[in-house]
Amino acid sequence: xxxxxxxxxxxxxxxxxxxxxxxxxxxxxxxxxxxxxxxxxxxxxxxxxxxxxxxxxxxxxxxxxxxxxxxxxxxxxxxxxxxxxxxxxxxxxxxxxxxxxxxxxxxxxxxxxxxxxxxxxxxxxxxxxxxxxxxxxxxxxxxxxxxxxxxxxxxxxxxxxxxxxxxxxxxxxxxxxxxxxxxxxxxxxxxxxxxxxxxxxxxxxxxxxxxxxxxxxxxxxxxxxxxxxxxxxxxxxxxxxxxxxxxxxxxxxxxxxxxxxxxxxxxxxxxxxxxxxxxxxxxxxxx
Amino acid sequence: xxxxxxxxxxxxxxxxxxxxxxxxxxxxxxxxxxxxxxxxxxxxxxxxxxxxxxxxxxxxxxxxxxxxxxxxxxxxxxxxxxxxxxxxxxxxxxxxxxxxxxxxxxxxxxxxxxxxxxxxxxxxxxxxxxxxxxxxxxxxxxxxxxxxxxxxxxxxxxxxxxxxxxxxxxxxxxxxxxxxxxxxxxxxxxxxxxxxxxxxxxxxxxxxxxxxxxxxxxxxxxxxxxxxxxxxxxxxxxxxxxxxxxxxxxxxxxxxxxxxxxxxxxxxxxxxxxxxxxxxxxxxxxx
Numbered sequence: 001x002x003x004x005x006x007x008x009x010x011x012x013x014x015x016x017x018x019x020x021x022x023x024x025x026x027x028x029x030x031x032x033x034x035x036x037x038x039x040x041x042x043x044x045x046x047x048x049x050x051x052x053x054x055x056x057x058x059x060x061x062x063x064x065x066x067x068x069x070x071x072x073x074x075x076x077x078x079x080x081x082x083x084x085x086x087x088x089x090x091x092x093x094x095x096x097x098x099x100x101x102x103x104x105x106x107x108x109x110x111x112x113x114x115x116x117x118x119x120x121x122x123x124x125x126x127x128x129x130x131x132x133x134x135x136x137x138x139x140x141x142x143x144x145x146x147x148x149x150x151x152x153x154x155x156x157x158x159x160x161x162x163x164x165x166x167x168x169x170x171x172x173x174x175x176x177x178x179x180x181x182x183x184x185x186x187x188x189x190x191x192x193x194x195x196x197x198x199x200x201x202x203x204x205x206x207x208x209x210x211x212x213x214x215x216x217x218x219x220x221x222x223x224x225x226x227x228x229x230x231x232x233x234x235x236x237x238x239x240x241x242x243x244x245x246x247x248x249x250x251x252x253x254x255x256x257x258x259x260x261x262x263x264x265x266x267x268x269x270x271x272x273x274x275x276x277x278x279x280x281x282x283x284x285x286x287x
Numbered sequence: 288x289x290x291x292x293x294x295x296x297x298x299x300x301x302x303x304x305x306x307x308x309x310x311x312x313x314x315x316x317x318x319x320x321x322x323x324x325x326x327x328x329x330x331x332x333x334x335x336x337x338x339x340x341x342x343x344x345x346x347x348x349x350x351x352x353x354x355x356x357x358x359x360x361x362x363x364x365x366x367x368x369x370x371x372x373x374x375x376x377x378x379x380x381x382x383x384x385x386x387x388x389x390x391x392x393x394x395x396x397x398x399x400x401x402x403x404x405x406x407x408x409x410x411x412x413x414x415x416x417x418x419x420x421x422x423x424x425x426x427x428x429x430x431x432x433x434x435x436x437x438x439x440x441x442x443x444x445x446x447x448x449x450x451x452x453x454x455x456x457x458x459x460x461x462x463x464x465x466x467x468x469x470x471x472x473x474x475x476x477x478x479x480x481x482x483x484x485x486x487x488x489x490x491x492x493x494x495x496x497x498x499x500x501x502x503x504x505x506x507x508x509x510x511x512x513x514x515x516x517x518x519x520x521x522x523x524x525x526x527x528x529x530x531x532x533x534x535x536x537x538x539x540x541x542x543x544x545x546x547x548x549x550x551x552x553x554x555x556x557x558x559x560x561x562x563x564x565x566x567x568x569x570x571x572x573x574x
Contacts, residue, residue: 124501144498173498186492187500191507193543194481196562201539203565205473205532210569211431211460213474214411216510217569220478223503224566228559232552239547245492246544250537252488256480257533260526265519272515275483278490279511282497282504 001028004160004167005067005093011036011059011080013046015126016097017071018135022051023168026137030164034061035132046132059084062092067164070096075233078107090115093157097121099184100237101148101177109152117154119161120177122146123170124188128225141169148177185241190249192223192231193242199224288315291447291454292354292380298323298346298367300333302413303384304358305422309338310455313424317451321348322419333419346371349379354451357383362520365394377402380444384408386471387524388435388464396439404441406448407464409433410457411475415512428456435464472528477536479510479518480529486511 008024010017013035024030035052036059037043043055062068062084070077077096088094094116098104105120112118125143127134145165149158162172175183199221202209210217235242252271259267295311297304300322311317322339323346324330330342349355349371357364364383375381381403385391392407399405412430414421432452436445449459462470486508489496497504522529539558546554 124499126501143501146499183493183496183499186489187496187504191485191503193547194485194540195503195507195566196559197536197540197543198478198481198562199566199569200558200562201532201536202473203561203568204539205535206470209470209474212411212433212470213569214413214430216413216478216482217474219506219509220482221562221566221569222506224559224562225570226563228556228563231559232556235547235555236550236552239550243544243548245488246540246547248492249484249488250540250544252491253481253484253533253537256484257530257537260480260522260533261530263523263526265523268522269515269519271487272483272511272518274490275485275487275508275511276513276515279486279508281490282486282500282508283512 001167003031004029004164006030007032007034007065008067008069009034009036009062009065010052010069010071011084012071013037013043013052013055013132014071015130015134015139016123017069018046018051018132019137019139020069020071020097020168021046022049022135022137023140024164025051027167029167030067036061042132046135049132049135051132051135060087063087063089065092068092068094070094070098073230073233074098074100074104074237077104078111081108082111085112088113088116092116093119093161095119095121095161097123099188099234101180103237105148105150105177109150117157119153119158120148121161121165122148122180122184123165128223130227138169140165143170145170145172146180147172147174148180149174150177181238182241185238185245189235189238189242190245192226193235193246194249195221195224196228196231288454290318291316291451293317294319294321294352295354295356296321296323296349296352297339297356297358298349298371299358300324300330300339300342300419301358302417302421302426303410304356305333305338305419306424306426307356307358307384307455308333309336309422309424310427311451312338314454316454317354323348329419333422336419336422338419338422347374350374350376352379355379355381357381357385360517360520361385361387361391361524364391365398368395369398372399375400375403379403380406380448382406382408382448384410386475386521388467390524392435392437392464396437404444406440406445407435408448408452409435409467409471410452415510417514425456427452430457432457432459433467434459434461435467436461437464468525469528472525472532476522476525476529477532479513480522480533481536482508482511483515483518
């Protein structure tokens with residue numbers, strides 16, 4: 001296995017940063033990983049679990065990095081990148097792993113030093129848990145990782161970042177940043193908005209209902225156990241697309257509701273069957 | 288273990304009927320089970336898997352039953368009960384296992400012969416799979432089973448049916464039929480309506496999006512893989528309550544959407560946090 005980046009610094013050693021660090025070390029594609037974070041207990045967990053070689057509270061450690069991974073929550077990516085930009089040496093590749101791409105890619109292509117190529121990435125993996133304790137070097141195995149190059153992207157850096165994600169088991173696809181954000185509004189941001197809303201609505205209707213909940217409600221609300229702060233930031237960072245998909249979703253739901261109240265069995269069946277077919281198609285493709 | 292019913296006939300040997308038959312036989316609370324159905328292949332599966340002692344296509348076998356279980360889809364329960372009513376001998380207990388209770392309980396309390404007590408039941412268990420092949424004698428272990436007695440209910444029959452559900456591992460609760468239907472509109476019927484709608488909406492927006500779907504979309508749409516016909520019937524049978532909860536849910540979703548489009552970070556966080564708290568409460572109670 002060829003080494004892709006001698007020294008990697010991951011800023012943020014949570015579920016994504018910790019998993020990537022552990023996976024990249026295991027795959028032998030990086031030689032040394034420094035985990036940077038604010039919380040000493042979490043950094044301690046990352047060290048004890050062997051996800052990173054060393055840890056630091058100090059952003060200036062990026063000065064010796066060949067690759068800087070911005071694995072902090074979406075709202076922190078741009079501020080953190082701006083704070084560390086002054087310490088970067090020419091040639092250091094910077095990548096993020098945020099769930100929203102267009103605002104981040106636009107800001108960092110403008111703000112990072114000219115000699116430091118930026119690659120926007122989004123590994124579509126995760127659980128409702130967080131922190132280095134939840135990190136798992138197998139997290140990206142079989143997951144899709146979206147890279148969002150633009151006409152400004154350095155192709156050699158893109159190639160190495162793509163190889164890194166491939167080495168940790170991800171299937172890499174390329175998308176335009178805005179196209180990514182519109183697609184993820186459907187497949188992830190909407191799903192989280194619905195799950196939090198369902199959980200809240202059922203809880204308000206009658207908290208004791210949970211005793212009457214089968215696996216369907218528990219599955220449908222699983223991701224509502226995720227920490228709300230990162231999701232607030234994702235929904236706000238992608239507000240335009242999220243607004244549009246919630247609108248489209250609500251119109252579809254209203255069609256079903258209207259068919260139910262009118263006792264229109266044929267339309268109800270047609271709408272449910274289309275959902276069932278789409279679900280089977282999804283399972284066939286996505287696994 | 289005391290035998291509760293010498294001879295049980297289950298009309299319908301699918302996921303619920305097959306699981307109950309297998310579980311009751313294993314628990315020793317019934318001596319002999321006949322599975323009645325129309326599809327020869329499914330009956331063959333039930334026999335080979337040892338879920339039932341014998342099978343039949345003929346509803347008249349209920350004449351020798353101590354317990355008749357109506358384990359057919361919701362829309363078939365009342366017609367099937369009417370068709371077999373003439374063959375029942377006095378003393379035979381009849382129960383259903385449908386996901387909607389008020390219309391069924393009202394119809395069967397009126398239509399069954401006077402000497403044949405009816406008990407409405409709803410085991411809250413299931414998967415998106417169906418048929419005798421999916422039946423599992425452990426299906427009801429730890430599940431809630433709602434019994435919906437009314438002022439007309441025979442208390443001795445209620446007691447034996449309650450013991451049967453207890454013997455197969457369910458936690459039994461009693462509710463008024465209408466109260467059951469309003470609660471299940473929240474915890475199950477709405478959840479299915481949302482999952483089918485989400486699956487359909489994502490599929491229509493762009494079928495290829497499924498390659499970008501993480502586990503959140505797959506979990507949120509899992510139940511949309513369920514056969515649509517039974518869910519058409521459930522949603523229509525409980526139309527009034529379903530209409531009301533879809534309305535309440537849509538208003539909650541609209542609140543979140545409006546906070547997102549206004550960039551109101553505080554309200555977005557508050558709404559997500561309420562969902563997260565409700566989800567944790569649910570997990571604590573429901574497991």
